[in-house]
Each structure stands twice: as C-alpha cells, then as structure tokens.
Amino acid sequence: MLKARWFKVINDLFGNKTRTLLIVLSMSVGLFAVGIILSARTILADGLAESFAAIHPSSGTVRTIQLFDEDFLESIRKMKDVQEADARRNISARLLTKSGEWKNLTVFVIADYDDIRVNKVTPQSGAWPPPEREILIERAAMPVIEAEIGDVVLIKFPNDVERRVRITGAAYDPAQLPAQIDGTPYGYVTFDTLEWFGEPYGFNELHVIAVNAQDKAWAQRVVNRVKDKVEKSGYTIPLSMIAEPGQLPMNDVLNGILLLMGLLGVLSLFLSVFLVVNTVSAILTQQKRQIGVMKAVGGSSAQILGMYLVMVLAYGALALLIALPLGVYGAQALSAALAGFFNFDLYSMESPPETFAVQIAIGLILPVLASLVPFVTSLRISAAEAMSNYSMGRGRFGGNVIDRLLSGANLWFARGFSIRSVLLSIRNTFRNKGRLILTLITLTLGSATFISVFNVRASLSSTVEDMIKWFNCDSMLALDRSYRADRIQSEAESIPGVVGTDVWIQLPARLIRDDGSESGLIYMFAPTVHPDSLIVSPSLPKEDGLPRVMRMQWSFPLPCSWMNLR
Amino acid sequence: MNSSTDSPLIELRSAVKVYESLAGSVTALDRIDLAVRPGEFLIVTGKSGSGKTTLVNIMTGLDRATSGEIRVNGEPIHKYGPERAAKVRGRTMGVVFQSFELLPTLTVLQNVMLPMDFAKRYPIWEQRRRAMSLLEEVDIADHAKKLPTALSGGQQQRLAIARAMANDPAILVADEPTGSLDSATAAVIMDIFERLVQERHTVFMVTHDEDIARRGSRIITLSDGKIIGMKESVHA
Ligand SMILES: Nc1ncnc2c1ncn2[C@@H]1O[C@H](COP(=O)(O)OP(=O)(O)O)[C@@H](O)[C@H]1O
Numbered sequence A: 001m002l003k004a005r006w007f008k009v010i011n012d013l014f015g016n017k018t019r020t021l022l023i024v025l026s027m028s029v030g031l032f033a034v035g036i037i038l039s040a041r042t043i044l045a046d047g048l049a050e051s052f053a054a055i056h057p058s059s060g061t062v063r064t065i066q067l068f069d070e071d072f073l074e075s076i077r078k079m080k081d082v083q084e085a086d087a088r089r090n091i092s093a094r095l096l097t098k099s100g101e102w103k104n105l106t107v108f109v110i111a112d113y114d115d116i117r118v119n120k121v122t123p124q125s126g127a128w129p130p131p132e133r134e135i136l137i138e139r140a141a142m143p144v145i146e147a148e149i150g151d152v153v154l155i156k157f158p159n160d161v162e163r164r165v166r167i168t169g170a171a172y173d174p175a176q177l178p179a180q181i182d183g184t185p186y187g188y189v190t191f192d193t194l195e196w197f198g199e200p201y202g203f204n205e206l207h208v209i210a211v212n213a214q215d216k217a218w219a220q221r222v223v224n225r226v227k228d229k230v231e232k233s234g235y236t237i238p239l240s241m242i243a244e245p246g247q248l249p250m251n252d253v254l255n256g257i258l259l260l261m262g263l264l265g266v267l268s269l270f271l272s273v274f275l276v277v278n279t280v281s282a283i284l285t286q287q288k289r290q291i292g293v294m295k296a297v298g299g300s301s302a303q304i305l306g307m308y309l310v311m312v313l314a315y316g317a318l319a320l321l322i323a324l325p326l327g328v329y330g331a332q333a334l335s336a337a338l339a340g341f342f343n344f345d346l347y348s349m350e351s352p353p354e355t356f357a358v359q360i361a362i363g364l365i366l367p368v369l370a371s372l373v374p375f376v377t378s379l380r381i382s383a384a385e386a387m388s389n390y391s392m393g394r395g396r397f398g399g400n401v402i403d404r405l406l407s408g409a410n411l412w413f414a415r416g417f418s419i420r421s422v423l424l425s426i427r428n429t430f431r432n433k434g435r436l437i438l439t440l441i442t443l444t445l446g447s448a449t450f451i452s453v454f455n456v457r458a459s460l461s462s463t464v465e466d467m468i469k470w471f472n473c474d475s476m477l478a479l480d481r482s483y484r485a486d487r488i489q490s491e492a493e494s495i496p497g498v499v500g501t502d503v504w505i506q507l508p509a510r511l512i513r514d515d516g517s518e519s520g521l522i523y524m525f526a527p528t529v530h531p532d533s534l535i536v537s538p539s540l541p542k543e544d545g546l547p548r549v550m551r552m553q554w555s556f557p558l559p560c561s562w563m564n565l566r
Numbered sequence B: 001m002n003s004s005t006d007s008p009l010i011e012l013r014s015a016v017k018v019y020e021s022l023a024g025s026v027t028a029l030d031r032i033d034l035a036v037r038p039g040e041f042l043i044v045t046g047k048s049g050s051g052k053t054t055l056v057n058i059m060t061g062l063d064r065a066t067s068g069e070i071r072v073n074g075e076p077i078h079k080y081g082p083e084r085a086a087k088v089r090g091r092t093m094g095v096v097f098q099s100f101e102l103l104p105t106l107t108v109l110q111n112v113m114l115p116m117d118f119a120k121r122y123p124i125w126e127q128r129r130r131a132m133s134l135l136e137e138v139d140i141a142d143h144a145k146k147l148p149t150a151l152s153g154g155q156q157q158r159l160a161i162a163r164a165m166a167n168d169p170a171i172l173v174a175d176e177p178t179g180s181l182d183s184a185t186a187a188v189i190m191d192i193f194e195r196l197v198q199e200r201h202t203v204f205m206v207t208h209d210e211d212i213a214r215r216g217s218r219i220i221t222l223s224d225g226k227i228i229g230m231k232e233s234v235h236a
C-alpha cells in the first residue's frame, strides 16, 4: 500500500489536470526537440559517412578542354601517391521538358559502368548499365526534368545534334550536388550513345584519389601534381576542384540546418524549464498553507521537499513518456526528409542510446535543479508563518521605488477620481516579484525565439533579393571557351528583344603564397562593366587598395566567357 | 509514581515573543511562566489579540520564542531548530486549528494517516487500522473515503481531532477549535475533549469564549501577552 504522502502527490498531479497537461506538454516539446536533433544528427552523420565511403570519393577533379584517352588515364594511375584515378566525359547538354522549357543537363559518359573506381555511380532502378541510345537519370534529378522512367525526351548536344532518347532507369550519384539544389540534372550514357550524338570518343574529366586522402593539404598537393602533369602533357585545365576529405558536397549545409534546429531545441528547453519553475512557484504559493499544516502534523522539511521533488519528477517522467517515442519517430521522419532532399541513403534509422540518456537526464534532473530554489525558500519559513494570515505580503510590499510609486501616495493628479482599484490590481501583480520576473523572462524568451526565427527568414529573403538585384539581367550564359567580346555582343544584340549585353571573363587562378606554395583554386571574374551598363550593378568598392578586389585594365577587344543578356 | 504525573508535559519559563514588522515591534507574549500538567484540561482564554495563538505556536514549536525556555516532555525545544522541533511535536503533540486545516486533496482516511506516515511510528497496515478506529471514535468512519470538503464544519473539526490523535500524542493542543462552529456543534467538540481527558489524555485549549472556557479543569486568562488570572475549575 502506498504511503499517505504519495496520495497527496498523485491527487495534486491529477486533481489539476489542466495544469499538469500544460506543463507536461511544454516540457515534452523541449525534450522532443532535443531528442529529434540528437538522433537525427547521428542518423544523418552515419548515413552521410557510409554513403560517402561507399562511393570511393575523389580527392580532386580535373577538367580538360582537349579530350584524353585510356592510355593517359593509365599514366595518371601509375603516378606516385595516386591511389586511384578514373575518367569520364562531362558534356553540358540541354533537355526539353514537358512544359516546353530547355533545361541544362549534364551528361556523363562512362566507359565501363560496372568498373567505376572513383565517385561511384550505382543503379537505383530500371536498366543498368545504360542501354545503347538510352539514358539513365540521377534519381534526385527526375522531378527537376519533369520526367519518369520510360519517358522519351528530346536532348540537344553542344554540336546542335538533337536526339529523342528514352529514359530507361535511375542512377544514384551522391558525389554530385543534388539536382534540386543547384538546378543541374545529371544523365548517364555510354560511348556508343555518344557516337550516335555525333561526338568523338574521349574523356575530359579526371577523378583522382590521393593515397592518405584524409589529409586535405597532402591530397591537394597530389592533385596539384596531377594537374601539372596534365598541363605538361598539353591539356588546358579550365576547371579543377578539391574535395573536402570525408564529406559529401552538402555536408556543411546539412550541419548548418542541424545547428539551427539544435539552437531552437535548446531555446524551447529553456522555455520549458522556466515554465516548470514558474508553475512550481505558483503551486508553492498556492499550497503555502498546506506546507505549514504538514509541518504542524510532524512532517520534516526533507519529507515535504521529497513530496514536491517527486511531483516535479513526475512531470518530467510524463513528459518523457510523450517525448521519447515521438522523438524517435520525429528523428526518423526528419532524417528521411533531409536525406531525400540532399540525396543520400541512410543505412540505419536507430536512435543512439545516448539520445535517450540525455533526454532522461534533462527531463528528470533539469526541472528538479531549476525548482530547488523555490522549494528551499518556501520550506525555510516557519510553520506558524506559513499558516498565519499575517505573513501575506508582510515585509514584501512598500520598500522600493516601484512599490512606493504604486502605493498611490504621490499621485496628486489621481486625487480627483478613483484609481485605487486599478492600483490594487497592479500592486497584486508586483506582490511576488520573483514570480513576475520569471513570467517576464519566459515571455521574453518565447517571443525572442519567434522573432529570431522570423528575422532569419526575412533576412534570408532580403539577402536573396539583393543578390538578384546585383544581377540585373534576364539571362546569363556561361560559354565553354573564350570569345571575342565585341563580336558575340553584337551578335547577341542583333537578336530581337535583347536590349543590352555585358560580358565577363572568368579565369581560374591560384594565389602563389610567399613561401611558394599555391592556394586552392580561385575564380577571378573580370567584369567589363561600362559606367552606363544597367545590367550588372556591382557594388564594388570605389577606392583602390581594398583587399580581395582586384582592378584590371583591359584593352578592347575583350575576350569573354560569360555574357549577360537583358 | 511514574514521572509523567510528576513533571509537567510542557513547561514555559519566562517565554517572550516579539514580532518585528514594518509597523514596529509587538510584544505578543511577555515573560510567560506556565506548566501543563499530565491529565489536565487546561484552557487559556483572553480577548482577541491577547497572544493566545502566539502561545500555542511557541509551545508547539511551530514558531520560535524570542527568549525564554520551552520544555516539551523535558526536551528543551527553544534550543532546537525547526526540524528537530517538528520531530518532537510529531511524537508528543497533536495540534488542532480554528479553521481545521485539512489537506483538501487527501481523503478523510488519508488525512488521518498522513501524520503517522511522517512519524514512521506504525507500520503501514497498522496506520490504516488505527486511522479507521480514530474515525470511529469521532463518529465519522462512514465518511472515510470522502474528501474533507464533503464534510460539515463539525465533522471537519472531528476529523482534525482524529488526525491530531494519530500518533497517540501525550497532549492535544487546540487553538480556538470551536471558533468556526455554531454552539451546538461546538458542544459536541467539547464533549470529545472531555472524553479524551477522561481517557487520561492531556488537553491544552485556547478560546476567547468564556462559556466554553468554563469546561476546563484549569483556566488561565491572558491579556496583552501576560497571564492575569488563573483558577482551578470546581468540577475538576
Ligand atoms: N505574524 C505576526 N506579525 C506581527 N504581529 C503579529 C503576528 N502574529 C500576531 N501578531 C500580533 O501579536 C499579538 C497577539 O496575536 P495573537 O497571538 O494572534 O492573538 P490571539 O490569538 O489571542 O488573537 C497581536 O497584537 C497581533 O497583532
């Protein structure tokens, strides 16, 4: 049989169901958020790492303008410190969608789909490898090109050859940025199909894994040596990329999202702790007399403290009952959604046991710690004072500035009419200042959370708007090689509807540091903006000598590799 | 002779209580000397504000005296902190208040069991049996499963008495136990007190009602925190 004191705890808990429900729900929101974040982090990190390891990720990618063959690839494979290398053809084609729009499509041509050694592409559904005169599409790109397996699409190559091609399958290629993020869908064909498009045989993209690929600086040096060899062999490198070791391209974005959500979770946890303290203080004020009575019938402070601590523990336990299972499901749903969005597979949906340990610790310990102060202060007063009618407000009201203001004594302007009742209600608000402050903090934290969420959103969209303003043009063309600016500008302006053009050159460059080492790749844009150009409104700093901005002098005619049209 | 008939159950020596408040200090008890003897029905009377409640509070250890000595069963509770005083109180005294002070979320039975739970004197099955028999003694055993608010005022005060007797205390201390009751109901409460005294319990009671005070075996009159009169009752 249960001891009498626990009946009081139980009856208090279930006697005021609304209060219990409110506090339990608020705590479980915080605990749920903590659980979802902790579990999702682990599930996503494990999934990313496994997906990543499975594809044999490259340390670097080198693009060439001239095509190279297997023999050259073999010579790269034989290089010292190159663990593995593979090559493919990368072609910027275009695809006509159902809604009649020409979309960019990056087509990869791979010699042997069953022996990809770097940045592995794996079958997802449908045919494998791509049959002749048919194409596979990266699984995340399907919605971007508005197509499904079995559809026949019109694809146009840079050589103006158009072909109707059937999509016979979906491939999974986590090494690429997912199509819905950067807008570029990916397709996969064989060299036979490439020939059908009238393109010559050959590779233009080299993927290299350095030995000891985990060391980024080392891997970069190896990739640089590969680039030197490529250049010395007579190839031009328009583009090369160094991969961040151990992570997929969208790792940082994903971590950013999780960090933000983690912050929100902590905030909501704080909120619920304040709510617990607030509620506990309210209960203690309300039960002050009962505490005095329990002392009068022989209860020790420790025994009474135990009762109230169990009550708070019960709130925590009830909140955990809701938050633990919901957190597991939430983490699975969130992980699946994010993994889908960032296009990688999850290998396990298990919430790690540490998550539960953390949730239980927070759910049980935090509220107890937080309410210890109100407990101890209300248990310290004597039983007589707790039960006395004298103690109400004794020594609490009257002393300080706010109290004197609210006493109404100085309000000469109020003498003519009655504001006593108003003052009385305000005075009641200020009677228990500790609780008032707690309520204010809770409200402030709550609104701060909302405001910050909305601020981030507003700032994000205004930043995007600013960026769009920066590019004051309707279309930007990236050209596959340099052209004479005056010639292509006049050609473009002869097209009806084009009111202005503007050209940039984009040059891959590297900084040579003082010690002779080279930095990573830098894209240098040289805008050739005329003062009267309306197309790009660059807010480039006016003064010379500012860091990170290089002024360049060009004499016409300009070479250019970008053209902006309006 | 055993010691309980010899020495007083509660003894106050020069007990003083001064309240400090914003309005200034009030001497609620002024050098009180008093001994509660075993088996007596001692009633303290006096006007409102004369210091009766203050007297109850410091002799039960619910509040500390400003100075002076208070001994309960020989234990110097004026030297004890509130925790140790609560222990002594739980063992030796049962307290009854004017406004009953029952715990609203416990049933009638659980209200009687709570002091036994705190005192850990009886095993739990014994607590239940004892509580039932105490409720029978004050004639509210039928209401054991109800909440206190379902009882009438007189029934609530009888429940409070049953609760006060839970740990079989040497003395029952009551502060204006009839103050919230009509005279017929008050008479029933006084009957219970008299029966307890006949059963060799000691009762110390405070009242401002002089008619009720007459039923005590010894009557002390308090005024402005001082004892101004004492008489042994005729029918004692
Ligand atoms: N907590 C307190 N703070 C300040 N003064 C008090 C307090 N309790 C009682 N008093 C004062 O002490 C005196 C005695 O009060 P009390 O013992 O309650 O008298 P009684 O119970 O006889 O009516 C009164 O003047 C009362 O105003």
Ligand SMILES: [Mg+2]
Pocket: B052, B053, B054, B176
């Ligand atoms: Mg009184």
